[in-house]
Amino acid sequence: xxxxxxxxINIDHVATxxxxxxxxxxxxxxxxxxxxxxxxxxxxxxxxxxxxxxxDHDIKRxxxxxxxxxxxxxxxxxxxxxxxxxxxPHACCIVPEKREEVTTEGGLDxxxxxAHLHAYIGAxxxxxxxxxxxxxxxxxxxxxxxxxxxxxxxxHTGRYCETSGKARDEELGALQKAARLGATLGLEIHAGHGLxxxxxxxxAAIPEVVELNIGHFLVGEAxxxxxxxxxxxxxxLMDQASAETPExxxxxxx
Ligand code: PXP
Numbered sequence: 001x002x003x004x005x006x007x008x009i010n011i012d013h014v015a016t017x018x019x020x021x022x023x024x025x026x027x028x029x030x031x032x033x034x035x036x037x038x039x040x041x042x043x044x045x046x047x048x049x050x051x052x053x054x055x056d057h058d059i060k061r062x063x064x065x066x067x068x069x070x071x072x073x074x075x076x077x078x079x080x081x082x083x084x085x086x087x088x089p090h091a092c093c094i095v096p097e098k099r100e101e102v103t104t105e106g107g108l109d110x111x112x113x114x115a116h117l118h119a120y121i122g123a124x125x126x127x128x129x130x131x132x133x134x135x136x137x138x139x140x141x142x143x144x145x146x147x148x149x150x151x152x153x154x155x156h157t158g159r160y161c162e163t164s165g166k167a168r169d170e171e172l173g174a175l176q177k178a179a180r181l182g183a184t185l186g187l188e189i190h191a192g193h194g195l196x197x198x199x200x201x202x203x204a205a206i207p208e209v210v211e212l213n214i215g216h217f218l219v220g221e222a223x224x225x226x227x228x229x230x231x232x233x234x235x236x237l238m239d240q241a242s243a244e245t246p247e248x249x250x251x252x253x254x
Contacts, residue, residue, distance in 0.1 A: 005039035005204055006243040007235055008071055008192075010215025011062075015053035017219075028058050030228060031219075032066040038231035042090070044192075044213045046073035048081065049097060056083065063087045068106055071132070071213065076113070076120045085127055090146075092124050093132040093190075093213075107136035107156045110144040118148040125149070132190060136180035146185035153182050154190040154213065157203055161194035172202050179208040197221075197237055204241035212238060 014028040028158050032043045039115050045054045045068055052074035062070050069090035074080035077096035094117065096108045110117055110133055123129045132152035135141040136159075145153045155178055158245045192213035201207065214234060221230035 003207070003210070003242055003245065005238050007039070007231070007238060008042040008044045008110065008190075008211055008213040009035040009040040009231060010044040010046070010192075010213055010217065011014040011035070011055040011219075012044075012046050013216050013219040015055070015058060016243075019053060028054065029065055030059045032062055032068070033251065034227055035231055036066065036068045037152040039235045040068060040231060041211070042071055042075040042213075044067045044071040044093070044215065045075060046095065047080065049077070049079070056129060059083065059087055062090060066137065073134075075106075077115060079122060084124060084129060088127055089127060091130040091132055091152070093134055093152075094120065095134040106139060108133050108136070109133060109190040110148065110150075111139050112150055114144060121149050125151075133189075140182055142178050142182045142187070143185065146182070146187055150187060153178075153189055154211075155179060155182075155191055155209075156193050157195055157199070158192050158193040160200045160203070161196065175203065176206050179206045183208040197233060200234060200237050201241040204238040205245050207245040 011031045014026050014031040018026055035043060043062060045059060045062055047054050047059055062179040069094055071091045072089040073082055073093045074084060076094050081194050090252050094108060124131050130151045132154050133145045133150045134154045134156060134241040135145060144152060155175050159176060160168060163171055182189050188210060189208045190211040190213060191209050195203065195212060197216045204212065216232060218230045
């Protein structure tokens with residue numbers, strides 16, 4: 001069977017634009033419904049401690065009004081645990097969070113925060129929430145994620161996207177190795193951060209990756225070609241690249 005690579009649309013920056021003026025426009029819930037119509041498989045939203053984009057009310061509406069699974073990104077704090085347990089999203093992705101950062105800068109230190117994260121994951125899983133840990137493509141972090149009972153790892157593609165030439169090839173190599181290791185350890189593999197039309201192909205072609213979460217580029221691109229069209233184009237590029245993975249090639253020639 002051909003691998004279906006899922007596309008999760010992160011609608012945080014629809015809320016960023018709304019919040020620039022206050023009020024209700026543009027509405028991230030409307031964007032999420034539009035993403036569903038354009039072929040997205042899920043919606044991702046990051047509720048930050050400072051509520052700089054997504055609000056508590058958005059989470060409530062996203063959970064109720066959108067016909068797609070919600071992946072709630074949160075820092076591993078008590079406040080966010082209470083919110084997740086109140087809304088019971090399909091999945092939670094645990095991310096590191098620094099108040100002063102512009103966006104999520106690096107992966108979670110699972111190795112260093114093992115005891116706290118183990119208990120945190122347990123509380124979410126007990127409610128049936130699938131737990132993902134957002135980590136750098138570092139074998140030690142992948143192993144730690146498997147050891148403390150995560151269901152999923154989301155590999156941070158930020159450095160791969162920011163670099164070029166040989167450095168980018170090395171980052172891609174690290175993502176490929178981490179994905180392979182994670183899958184061997186029984187983890188489901190996702191990836192995301194900073195992906196664009198230009199960078200998505202090689203990540204979509206990693207055979208173990210089953211979901212990509214993409215936001216900022218698509219919201220920006222919507223200015224030029226519309227939100228639905230930007231999602232459809234991303235979907236097309238992902239499908240093209242994933243059709244070229246060795247397992248799918250084998251199926252075609254069998
Ligand atoms: N995955 C995670 C865990 C993230 O924190 C983010 C950014 O909120 C994304 C994916 C999406 O990144 P981008 O908006 O750069 O596409």
